[in-house]
Amino acid sequence: MNTVEQIVKNEPLEELVTVFALLRAHPHLDILIRRHNRELIQHGELEKTYIKLFDAGVLASGEKGLCIKGPNWKAPKFMLAKRYT
Numbered sequence: 001m002n003t004v005e006q007i008v009k010n011e012p013l014e015e016l017v018t019v020f021a022l023l024r025a026h027p028h029l030d031i032l033i034r035r036h037n038r039e040l041i042q043h044g045e046l047e048k049t050y051i052k053l054f055d056a057g058v059l060a061s062g063e064k065g066l067c068i069k070g071p072n073w074k075a076p077k078f079m080l081a082k083r084y085t
Contacts (some may be wrong), residue, residue: 003084008036015076016040017049018058025065026050 008016013033020029026046033041053059057072078084 004032005036007078007084008033008040011076011078013040013045013049014053015078017046017053018073018076019079021050021053021059021067022062022069023066027065
């Protein structure tokens with residue numbers, strides 16, 4: 001199992017979006033999560049999470065469909081703990 005797959009299977013959706021929205025556009029992130037942990041986003045949770053993070057200032061609109069770090073962005077716990085190095 002590769003590192004990205006481990007992260008998607010083990011971490012909360014909000015933390016996944018906080019990191020991966022900086023690297024992948026929404027449609028690609030949707031595919032990534034569906035491939036490795038379909039249950040996480042069965043009922044529109046991905047869109048709700050994006051809205052929540054934008055409203056909280058964690059994410060902001062960037063270029064080419066990517067997000068940028070908002071004024072309230074903080075590294076998720078799994079990054080701080082370096083669980084997947």
